[in-house]
Amino acid sequence: MTNCPTLIVTVGLPARGKTYISKKLTRYLNWIGVPTREFNVGQYRRECVKIYKSFEFFRPDNEEGLKIRRQCASAALNDVRQYLTEEGGQVAVFDATNTTRERRETIIQFAEQNGFKVFFVESVCEDPDVIQENIVVSLGSPDYTNCNTEEAVEDFMKRIKCYENSYETLDEVLDRDLSYIKIMDVGQRYLVNRVLDHIQSRIVYYLMNIHITPRSIYLCRHGESELNVNGRIGGDSGLTPRGKEFGKKLSQFILEQGISDLKVWTSQMKRTIQTAEALNVPYEQWKVLNEIDAGVCEEMMYEEIQDHYPLEFALRDQDKYRYRYPKGESYEDLVQRLEPVIMELERQENVLVVCHQAVMRCLLAYFLDKTAEELPYLKCPLHTVLKLTPVAYGCKVESISLNVDAVDTHRERPEKRVPVPVPSAQ
Amino acid sequence: MMRGCSSRTKIAQNQDRAVCMTNCPTLIVTVGLPARGKTYISKKLTRYLNWIGVPTREFNVGQYRRECVKIYKSFEFFRPDNEEGLKIRRQCASAALNDVRQYLTEEGGQVAVFDATNTTRERRETIIQFAEQNGFKVFFVESVCEDPDVIQENIVQVKLGSPDYTNCNTEEAVEDFMKRIKCYENSYETLDEVLDRDLSYIKIMDVGQRYLVNRVLDHIQSRIVYYLMNIHITPRSIYLCRHGESELNVNGRIGGDSGLTPRGKEFGKKLSQFILEQGISDLKVWTSQMKRTIQTAEALNVPYEQWKVLNEIDAGVCEEMMYEEIQDHYPLEFALRDQDKYRYRYPKGESYEDLVQRLEPVIMELERQENVLVVCHQAVMRCLLAYFLDKTAEELPYLKCPLHTVLKLTPVAYGCKVESISLNVDAVDTHRERPENVNIHRTTQDALQTVPPHL
Numbered sequence A: 001m002t003n004c005p006t007l008i009v010t011v012g013l014p015a016r017g018k019t020y021i022s023k024k025l026t027r028y029l030n031w032i033g034v035p036t037r038e039f040n041v042g043q044y045r046r047e048c049v050k051i052y053k054s055f056e057f058f059r060p061d062n063e064e065g066l067k068i069r070r071q072c073a074s075a076a077l078n079d080v081r082q083y084l085t086e087e088g089g090q091v092a093v094f095d096a097t098n099t100t101r102e103r104r105e106t107i108i109q110f111a112e113q114n115g116f117k118v119f120f121v122e123s124v125c126e127d128p129d130v131i132q133e134n135i136v137v138s139l140g141s142p143d144y145t146n147c148n149t150e151e152a153v154e155d156f157m158k159r160i161k162c163y164e165n166s167y168e169t170l171d172e173v174l175d176r177d178l179s180y181i182k183i184m185d186v187g188q189r190y191l192v193n194r195v196l197d198h199i200q201s202r203i204v205y206y207l208m209n210i211h212i213t214p215r216s217i218y219l220c221r222h223g224e225s226e227l228n229v230n231g232r233i234g235g236d237s238g239l240t241p242r243g244k245e246f247g248k249k250l251s252q253f254i255l256e257q258g259i260s261d262l263k264v265w266t267s268q269m270k271r272t273i274q275t276a277e278a279l280n281v282p283y284e285q286w287k288v289l290n291e292i293d294a295g296v297c298e299e300m301m302y303e304e305i306q307d308h309y310p311l312e313f314a315l316r317d318q319d320k321y322r323y324r325y326p327k328g329e330s331y332e333d334l335v336q337r338l339e340p341v342i343m344e345l346e347r348q349e350n351v352l353v354v355c356h357q358a359v360m361r362c363l364l365a366y367f368l369d370k371t372a373e374e375l376p377y378l379k380c381p382l383h384t385v386l387k388l389t390p391v392a393y394g395c396k397v398e399s400i401s402l403n404v405d406a407v408d409t410h411r412e413r414p415e416k417r418v419p420v421p422v423p424s425a426q
Numbered sequence B: 001m002m003r004g005c006s007s008r009t010k011i012a013q014n015q016d017r018a019v020c021m022t023n024c025p026t027l028i029v030t031v032g033l034p035a036r037g038k039t040y041i042s043k044k045l046t047r048y049l050n051w052i053g054v055p056t057r058e059f060n061v062g063q064y065r066r067e068c069v070k071i072y073k074s075f076e077f078f079r080p081d082n083e084e085g086l087k088i089r090r091q092c093a094s095a096a097l098n099d100v101r102q103y104l105t106e107e108g109g110q111v112a113v114f115d116a117t118n119t120t121r122e123r124r125e126t127i128i129q130f131a132e133q134n135g136f137k138v139f140f141v142e143s144v145c146e147d148p149d150v151i152q153e154n155i156v157q158v159k160l161g162s163p164d165y166t167n168c169n170t171e172e173a174v175e176d177f178m179k180r181i182k183c184y185e186n187s188y189e190t191l192d193e194v195l196d197r198d199l200s201y202i203k204i205m206d207v208g209q210r211y212l213v214n215r216v217l218d219h220i221q222s223r224i225v226y227y228l229m230n231i232h233i234t235p236r237s238i239y240l241c242r243h244g245e246s247e248l249n250v251n252g253r254i255g256g257d258s259g260l261t262p263r264g265k266e267f268g269k270k271l272s273q274f275i276l277e278q279g280i281s282d283l284k285v286w287t288s289q290m291k292r293t294i295q296t297a298e299a300l301n302v303p304y305e306q307w308k309v310l311n312e313i314d315a316g317v318c319e320e321m322m323y324e325e326i327q328d329h330y331p332l333e334f335a336l337r338d339q340d341k342y343r344y345r346y347p348k349g350e351s352y353e354d355l356v357q358r359l360e361p362v363i364m365e366l367e368r369q370e371n372v373l374v375v376c377h378q379a380v381m382r383c384l385l386a387y388f389l390d391k392t393a394e395e396l397p398y399l400k401c402p403l404h405t406v407l408k409l410t411p412v413a414y415g416c417k418v419e420s421i422s423l424n425v426d427a428v429d430t431h432r433e434r435p436e437n438v439n440i441h442r443t444t445q446d447a448l449q450t451v452p453p454h455l
Helices: A018-031 A041-048 A065-086 A100-115 A128-138 A149-164 A198-207 A241-257 A270-277 A303-306 A310-318 A332-346 A359-367 B038-051 B061-068 B083-106 B121-134 B150-161 B170-185 B217-230 B262-278 B293-298 B322-331 B330-339 B352-368 B378-390
Strands: A006-011 A035-042 A092-094 A119-123 A180-184 A189-193 A218-221 A263-266 A351-355 A386-389 A392-401 B026-031 B056-060 B111-115 B137-144 B199-205 B210-214 B236-242 B285-289 B372-376 B403-412 B414-422
Touching: A006 A018, A006 A100, A006 A198, A006 B026, A018 A119, A018 A198, A018 A332, A035 A041, A035 A065, A041 A065, A065 A100, A092 B061, A100 A119, A100 B293, A119 A198, A128 A149, A180 B199, A180 B217, A180 B372, A189 A198, A189 A332, A198 B217, A198 B352, A218 A241, A218 A359, A218 B038, A241 A270, A263 A270, A270 A310, A270 A351, A303 A310, A303 B150, A332 A351, A332 A359, A332 B217, A351 A359, A351 B199, A351 B403, A359 A386, A359 A392, A392 B210, B026 B217, B038 B056, B038 B150, B038 B217, B038 B352, B056 B061, B056 B083, B061 B111, B083 B111, B083 B121, B121 B137, B137 B217, B137 B236, B199 B217, B217 B322, B217 B352, B236 B262, B236 B378, B262 B293, B285 B293, B293 B372, B322 B330, B322 B378, B352 B372, B352 B378, B372 B378, B378 B403
Parallel strands: A006 A092, A006 A119, A035 A092, A119 A180, A218 A351, A263 A351, B026 B111, B026 B137, B056 B111, B137 B199, B236 B372, B285 B372
Antiparallel strands: A180 A189, A189 B210, A218 A386, A386 A392, B199 B210, B236 B403, B403 B414
């Protein structure tokens, strides 16, 4: 979709969520197939200055500190160049305060020299509660391993002060030729300027849909189905008695969780709908949550696929993510059709998604930042609920088995890579 | 926290839409001086929302005014000291809001677009109260622009053709309209970051160069913002055509993934010539991932992008069948399809309604782009065409999209100009009209009444 690589540049005082945004955006872009990497200048600084002493390092009159910080920024930009020009990267997220126009101008020139487009993401926030919350996250940083909380908070507040005097926010007039989004008060308000292309438009849309309100996302598969017990893939069968038992246990579990205002989503296949019916709450059906279409292999057992389509079976094992069943879909296709689900999950708060094995693997890979190689082999057993709770920069996962027996439908990547037989006639 | 929202919940088991978008209906309110594109935005947004399945209607207060004051005399009507004029304009706004209420509460409407200047905080406050009383959410869309060229272009494109100016020459009309704008300028209170911080709105500045977005409350507002941020007014054309005639086409079979016939390949060559003659700068070419569109695009000798979502509608169990065979094997399904061709889903396949949902990213990207040629398929092309030409769900599945014909769509004023260009290469006809008899007990003869001839 793109011609030149894109350099996303964060802007903002410490504790404004820049790293949170950088990591989340990077995760999202990689999941939808845009090779992206984040470059956190603070990390370069930590590698350079082994031991963090205090906020004094960040004082604007600390020549030694300034020199080191400039060097670190340069080293990071160098790695950015390498990633975007030699390593196949499409987007690089340059995560630092970048609070002066001068620093931003340097980056713009760097990008121009290298043929990168620049898109700024500024986070502005003066709400003391939010900042306090953020600082708690920052306290988990290696900088503060040897401090008690009080000392750490005090030092961090002084660190923020070091930046405040020289902070030049993106200005509607002075910066009118730049492409940027300014996020104000944790997403209450946005200023968007000169969105140039598709990827910037998608980034803006994504950033405008995420929030930081605490909530949990519950992922599970439908209850055990008739085709499941027969070792058959796909199809649209109903639940076995054990599958129905799972529905009941799921209903109890949901009640025990005591979640306010839980949304329940299912696919449009019988087995997820039947499972949700047992919950006795309103639910929404999404066609895009339907299981991966196995095309000509629908409703076959793996043994039958090996029998009828040994070549296809081997090809699938070679690249399970990109392999597309004849007249069917690939995991890669699944991710594309699930993108609106992810976007809506970001908008929502507490949601339970009752779906299918391949679908659940795709959603899980998004939340847990799994690669395309890992994704098709993620374990998503029947009758088990995964509870995902955003925490700090990532996601806490709790796996809760509801103690109803079920057949195992997980097929590991076979160890021996069977060489693909050369077909005699094409 | 949310202004004007009742606790009416609308969730259905067999919802057409992928997401249950709303609890309460939404009232979109435009804000801005005359000739800032409010009506353009209102109509376009309405068209888009209806296409994706959200029942939407626009209410243009100017139209109510024209019905009330039969003959427009001059800008004097809009002078802020014209008591008579003010009274009529207030009445018209009330009448329009009344119709809004009826549409959203009694006629199944989900979104109403209230298109007027709404340039004072007082007027907007009246609307907010109206919405609160009725349990509607309010979302403001303001267009701010001071570029004289853009304003001039607007006046020329849409104002001069307005019923208000049928009896004026261009100069007089422009002069009068400029004075009309002046009448609003003094009392114009733009949406303010501080004073209006509790409202939900998007402020579009300088035709989309800059946007200010405040308090987006829900999914539909988020989609509206995304859409508004992707549209532009740069002149361009969109070319839609199907692949060249395919092997399955000539055999009267639907779906599948066959290659082109010799005539189909001929079309590819003619298409290539046509594109060259059009002399389009920087034309993007998109195809599906099926052989027949790819083969067609190959003949153009230009780079092209393949979109899986542009693949033809999946006919499920009926894939590669002739209509005669479908009637033979699935007479009930065949009749049900004729009863509601838009919503009918082939067993293990898709419906037109599903198609629209998967084509939405294509429409969004077409809005972002400039000159594009989309080489696709019959059902897909019908869906895209319905979006550009504002066709209903009932009309959509019967739109005529013959093989070897290019449709050139050029946005103009509030709509789209369509030119149909046949490239003069014979092809089989694949268009099946709705038969008279759609009863499930109909005879085979009645069912096959409208099947086009084939081998």
